[in-house]
Amino acid sequence: MKKIILILLIPFLTYSQGWFIQTTFSPAQSLQTVRFYGQNTGYTTAPLYNGSTFNIHKTTNAGQNWVAQSSGYTSMRFMAIWLQHPDTVYMSGNDGLIIKTVNGGSNWITVNSEATLQLWGLFFVNSLTGFTAGSTGRIMKTTNAGSNWVNMTSPTQTSLSSIYFINENTGFISGSAIALKTTNQGTNWVNMNAPSISGFENFREIYFFNENLGLYVSDAGRIVKTTNSGATWNLVNSGTTQSLFGVYFIDQTTGYACGNAGAIIRTTDGGENWFAQTSPLNEILTDIWFTSATTGYISNWSGKILKTTNGGITYIEPVSSETPEKFLLEQNYPNPFNPVTKFKFSIPISGNVLLKIFDISGREVAEILNKPMQPGTFEADWDASGFSSGVYFYTVTSGDFTQTRKMVLIR
Structure with a gap:
């Protein structure tokens, strides 16, 4: 690091901090993801193994305080969060669970469950239509705000971990050495033949700017980019060999990724080159989310939330004559x-x-x-x-x- x-x-100087530890949960929890709606309202989640069902945490003041909520399940790992609205939130995870709240987490209801199924990806294209994906190549779709989920035709049986749609028709899924694309609202998915160094490399998160331009980060520390909708892929300079788990772009030029051993990297040229930022932890960083051009959050496997209010830059700025x-x-x-x-x-x-x-x-x-x-x-x-x-x-x-x-x- x-x-x-x-x-x-x-x-005479003013000090500005890069990434810092904003919150430490006790007991330590394996935070899987962090998501925000707007500047103030956010959720994170982690399994508890002490019999408690209070494994969801919510903030309404930009991470200053987190309040525990009950999912109704013990020892449950929710891997994905989708905030449709500060009050309407979905989570997916183990046992094929998808839970939903429409009152800001006061109550959570189960809208899907299936033993042995793991659901890692979750994305809604509007208030009614959403997708989830997970183990054994499973892809499911809802058109009624999660009340029912229908299996979609999948071209693979490998695990799928991330979903991203650029509009209601065109979406992308990444997973274990595979990247998929749909142009007809998920009815059909095609393999984009993304390059993998092994059949076990997991393309952890996928992101597309438009139908042609996109990239994915992998647990092999690689970032691979396409400019022609997956016809060809190019390995870019990630600046790290650590496993990467999360990626977030503020705009088409500036993006961030995080991963193992405290890795935080930043690009300012659309993902062609990435450079390390200072991390306060040498631990697994699981997910990253920005609420503005300068304010971002990272979840951590040992129960910490990192935050930046200046884009992760660490410096001291002088003022002197x-x-x-x-x-x-x-x-x-x-x-x-x-x-x-x-x-x-x-x-x-x-x-x-x-x-x-x-x-x-x-x-x-x-x-x-x-x-x-x-x-x-x-x-x-x-x-x-x-x-x-x-x-x-x-x-x-x-x-x-x-x-x-x-x-x-x-x-």
Whole structure:
């Protein structure tokens, strides 16, 4: 895990935090997913093995407080949540269960159950029509707000884990080494022949911007993208080898993904390249959701909710009348280092500042800073835990100024 701390060397500053632990549930619970409707109302869920049925948690104040609700089931794992409205919510999980509330969780009713079936994906295209998918390739559809669920024809018997529709007709499903597509409201599904490194690789979550442009993240740490509706797929630079479980795009350029060992990665070019963000945990991060361009939440396997209010960026922004005479990027110290080193740089004029790390092949491996800043002198600590030994380069760019220096990581 990489940790980044920026320290201002001149007076007067304002501090902005990246990702932080907002909530810790006790006893610890294996949070599977987190979902919000609007800015304030959200749900998360995890199984309890102490006989309690209060395995659903709801917030109405942007995660400041979470109130336990009873699902009516003990030791039950709900894997998917869909918020149709702050008061109308669906959840799906083990034993083929789909439960629903229409009063904000005061009461939950069971609208489907089937022993041995697991339902991991859940998506509604309007107030009446929704889909769920899960084990043995099962795909089901409702057209009456969940009162009845009908089996749809599925081309596979492998497990299915995620559903995403771009409109009422066109949708996508990902699963165990498979990605499916429908263009007729789920009546028929076709295999998009997505590449897999093994038959056991699980495409954990799928996301499409439009009918042609989409991607999926996998538990092999891969992100694979298509620009022609799955006719061809291209492996992109995920910036991590950790298993990835959740992905969320704010718009067509900026997205986030999370996964094992505290992995949080961000893209600003539509998923072509991804760069690590600082995580406060070295644990499994199961799901990610944003309520605005800067406010997001991540659920955690050990019962924690992470939050950011600034897009996950960690920095210190100076405000000072003292101005350096020139741009300067000094040699990192110590060098060689293991695993933490410090950068020092000065900027004499205001502007956007980039501080990036590259490996020996010239591949960008970390983006430490990408932020408009006032003149000042700064130090940045980089924790290269998780990176292999070797030669790396760090570059500061601001306006027409660019300077690069070499450093050596010895493990």
